[in-house]
Structure formats: C-alpha cells, structure tokens
Amino acid sequence: MSDYLLEVKGLKTYFNHFNKQVPAVNGVDFVVRKGETLGIVGESGCGKSVTAMSILKLLAPEAKIVDGQVLFKGKDLVGLNDRQMTRIRGNEISIIFQEPMTSLNPAYTVGYQIGEAIRTHQKLDKKTTRSRAVEMLKLVGIPDPDKRVDEYPHELSGGMRQRVMIAMALSCNPELLIADEPTTALDVTVQAQILELMKSLKEKFHTSIMMITHDLGVVAEMADYVIVMYAGTVVEYSDVKSLYNKPLHPYTEGLMNSLPKIDDPKDKLEAIPGSVPSLYDLPNGCSFWPRCPYAQEICKQEKPELYEVDQRKVRCFLYSGKIERR
Ligand SMILES: Nc1ncnc2c1ncn2[C@@H]1O[C@H](COP(=O)(O)OP(=O)(O)OP(=O)(O)O)[C@@H](O)[C@H]1O
Ligand SMILES: [Mg+2]
Secondary structure, eight states: OOSEEEEEEEEEEEEEETTEEEEEEEEEEEEEETTOEEEEEOSTTSSHHHHHHHHHTOOOTTEEEEEEEEEETTEESTTOOHHHHHHHBTTTEEEEOSOHHHHSOTTSOHHHHHHHHHHTTSOOOHHHHHHHHHHHHHHTTOSSHHHHTTSOGGGSOHHHHHHHHHHHHHTTOOSEEEEESTTTTSOHHHHHHHHHHHHHHHHHHOOEEEEEOSOHHHHHHHOSEEEEEETTEEEEEEEHHHHHHOOOSHHHHHHHHTSOOSSOTTSOOOOOSSOOOOGGGOOSSOTTGGGOTTOOHHHHHSOOOOEEETTEEEOOGGGTTSOOOO
C-alpha cells in the first residue's frame, strides 16, 4: 500500500453541451498524502471545482467522468454507485464551498443540520446528537454554542456560517476535507480566522485537505504541495516552498508576477496577457502558448507532457530538453 490517501490518475471529466464535448477536466493527475494539504490554484474556469466534484461524484447530469481513476485509500471511487458514494461523502471525504448560505438550509436550525450530517453516518439518539452538535460548534470557535445551536443560518454572520459548514464537514471526522474557495466570500480578517481554524483542526485531527483557491496567498499559508491548473490540465506540481522560490511553468511565473510585491509596492502588477482559452476551441499544441512569452514553434504544434524536474513536475517544453528559453 502506498502512503497516498488520494490518488487521482488521468482524470477526464467532460460536459455534454449541445452535443459537443467540453473537456472541463482533461487528464489530471495528483496525490494527497495523509495529513497533507494540497493547494489547487488556477484562473476561473480551469477545472478546479469540476475536479473536486468528480472526486465526490457530485457532478451535474450533463457531466461525465470519461476516463481515469480516483483512488481513495487504494479503492477506485469512479465505479461506485450512489449508495456506496453516500457512505463515503461526509463520512470519509467532506466538502465545504465558498458560499455557506447556499449550502445551509434556511429552514432548519444549524444544530439540526449538523445533527443530520452526523445521523447520516452514525446511529445516535436525539440528545447525544444535539450535544455532539454543540461540541462541534464549540470546536470551530462559535461563542455560546448552547444558544447558537438553536439558531437559523440567517441569524449568523458569514464567518460564523462558514464555521458551521466546517463543523458539519468535520462532524464525522473525515480523512479528507475538500475546501472549494472556503474563504473567498469573507472579508480579510474573517478569512484569516477561518484559515487559522482549518490549520489547527488539521493538526488536531490529521485531516488531509484539498484547498481550492485562486489566491496564491492562501496557498502559501496553507499548502504543503500545490498543483497549478490551466485549461483542464495540471501544468505544475510542486512542494509549496520550491514553487514560490522558483516557479517553473511560464503560467505559474505569470501568476506570481501578478501578485503585489511587499518590498516594492510601486512595482506594477503584471497581469498575464490574454485570457483563458475557450474549452470548445483549445489551441493546438500547448494550451498556454498564445499567452506565453517563451512560446516557440514546437509549443504551437505539439502537446507537452508533464516533465519531471527535481521531484517537481511541469508541463512545458522548456523542461523537455527539446528547446531552450530565449
Ligand atoms: N454545466 C456545465 N456545462 C458546461 N460546461 C460547464 C458546466 N459547468 C462547468 N463547466 C465548464 O467547466 C470548466 C471548469 O469549471 P470549474 O467550475 O471547474 O472552474 P473553476 O476552476 O472551479 O473556476 P472558478 O475559479 O471560477 O470557480 C469551465 O470552463 C466551465 O465553463
Ligand atoms: Mg470553482
């Protein structure tokens, strides 16, 4: 057995859109080890959420996993039916989303909803379930949990609702927590508190985390390893320190350059020129070449593989030995 908790291999998820196949996730590989946080970054539309939803098989009816494996503790989830997936969701793998108001039901108290999450997987009586819910609210730092447990989602602030979502997600002690832009909708101070909370819970329970974000600051703060996605594929895979010291892929380099620099605030932000290509009409060769400052002839003709560089991986011909940077 490997030490991988999750191993995603060659995952392809396509949408059927007016009889056209849209390759939202087009051959994605990565691993998450026990207790590790993997950051997934990339611009809007690059396939981060579809990757997450593919793992949990929470895809829209028009989406289909057409190839690949999602090995969770060595077992492939792709072939599992709904009933089998229900046993895994919330119990072994949990997910939290950006906007807790859309995930919480406004008609039920938070205590009831945490209780439901627990009761789906464990047979507990009403009283025990309630005290577990209170315990969970306390764990995620909600003041007066005994009182809050009987409140409705609209009575809580955005930050508190996100804490409730985390409480719900962790209520069955999952081994993997997928967080899809968990702090994007929150203001900066609350965002920092939620990230701190996730970090401390991770240390306490050794939960592995897949942290999806477009915010490189969040990744630097939280992740051990990072995958950078572009147009449905992984273009770079690296430990977080090396990625920030020296991004390998020109796209990662572009993302880094578009971050404000603390030591030189006057330095102008360099946004990456152009925009993400339409998945209907991907360029030949490397998907990034129209925006790449180093693009050469081969990049326009052939698709690069993931090349291995110092235990990192990068999908770019500059690392293939075929061309040089100029
Ligand atoms: N129901 C759908 N039908 C067709 N295409 C879809 C559908 N849902 C998503 N897509 C496409 O799949 C691609 C990947 O979407 P995804 O939601 O994974 O992006 P993302 O990386 O999570 O972006 P964001 O940062 O905005 O959340 C997008 O280009 C999107 O247009
Ligand atoms: Mg998304």
